[in-house]
Amino acid sequence: MSVQVEIQDDGLARVALRRPEAGNAIDLATARGLLDAAHACERVAVRxxxxxxxxKSFCVGGDLREFAQLSGEVLEKHLGAVTGALHDALRVFAALDAPMVAAVQGAVAGAGIGLAAAxxxxxxxDNATFTAAYTGIGYAPDAGVSWTLPRxxxxxxxxxxxxxxxxxxxAEAASIGLVSRVVAADQLTAEAVxxxxALREGPTAAFGVTRRLVAAGLTxxxxxxxxxxxxxxxxxxxxxxxxxGVAAFLGKRAPNFTGVTPNH
Incomplete structure (x- = not known):
């Protein structure tokens, strides 16, 4: 299984790329696994x-070894299937009310940047490095990289x-706004969790509205x-x-956003 999704009862969804031997390169199975994970998150309204x-690496981008075995129309059709599933996954994740946290380490390249930026x-x-890589092999960007990076x-x-x-x-990635913050490699998982x-306990519906407002404000x-x-x-x-939220603020207590139904 190249992508594992675990949805906890408390609303935290863990989505893990699981091809460490290949640098978590995205092949067709991985792209489809991400789409399945996104739909799973959508169905149960995760928080x-x-x-x-x-x-060692978050994601090195597309699986070039897989792509190199194909050519012509077969390669074109295959890449269409890979990017189709990957891009649909990004669309579904973007449409959720639930915010997404990404924890990245080691090599982050190509579509890996797209996932991190999403x-x-x-x-x-602190051991992460970022490389676009696409034009270095004569390819064009995918995974929303040419959309998210300029923004x-x-x-x-x-x-x-x-x-x-x-x-x-x-350090430069953080200084220019590509990542939110840098943490020690041995603390990455704990800090991400x-x-x-913390976000799981927050107002999911308000998070969703805020995410959409920020996206819409750019255009x-x-x-x-x-x-x-x-x-x-x-x-x-x-x-x-x-x-x-207001009742908790006025009552000088912590809000219980997980105990309310968002749309009523």
Whole structure:
């Protein structure tokens, strides 16, 4: 099984890439496994997703050994199937209310960058390095890399990475906004779990609205977006989640967001 998904009763979904011997390279089975994992998270309305990669590297990108065995129309069709499943997985994860936390270590390349960038909170081990890699082998980007990178680090920096394929050290990745923060490699898993558990206790519906507002704000005018924010705030304030949040604040107690039904 190249992707393992474990959905806990408390709403924390653990999604793990499990091809450590191949650097968690994405072949067709892995892409389909990610899509199955995304649908599993969607079906049970999880509260947070924790994405990890087993072994020394988070994900080295596409499985070039698999691709090299094919050519012509067969390769074209195969890559269409791989990217189709991978991209559908990214769409499903993006549409969830639940935020995603990614914990990355070692080599993060190609589609691995796309997975890391798709997370709302990306924790990187101090041994992580980032390489776009696509144009280095004559390929074009996938996994949303040409969409997410310009939005995270700006078009100029994105093109620098995509065209030169230089290896980006983790300190620079953090300084330009590609990752959220850097932690010691031996603390990565523990810190990622702590972060995911904290988000699990939060207002999932409000997280979903906030994620969508941030995404929409990148492509809409200020006036349009202010109207969108106004509607979203009013809807949140009148929901059970919003009422619990205010009651907890005024009552000087911790909110119990896990005990309310979001849409009532």
């Amino acid at each position: 947070v997703v924790l994405l990890t990669g087993e072994g 997370a709302d909170v990306t924790l990187a081990a 995270l680090i700006g078009p100029k920096r994105a093109l620098d990475l995509l065209l030169t394929n230089r290896r980006l050290p983790v 702590r972060t995911a558990e 809409s005018g200020l006036g349009t977006h202010l109207d969108r924010e106004s509607r979203a705030l009013a809807a949140a304030a009148t929901s059970a989640v919003g009422r619990e």
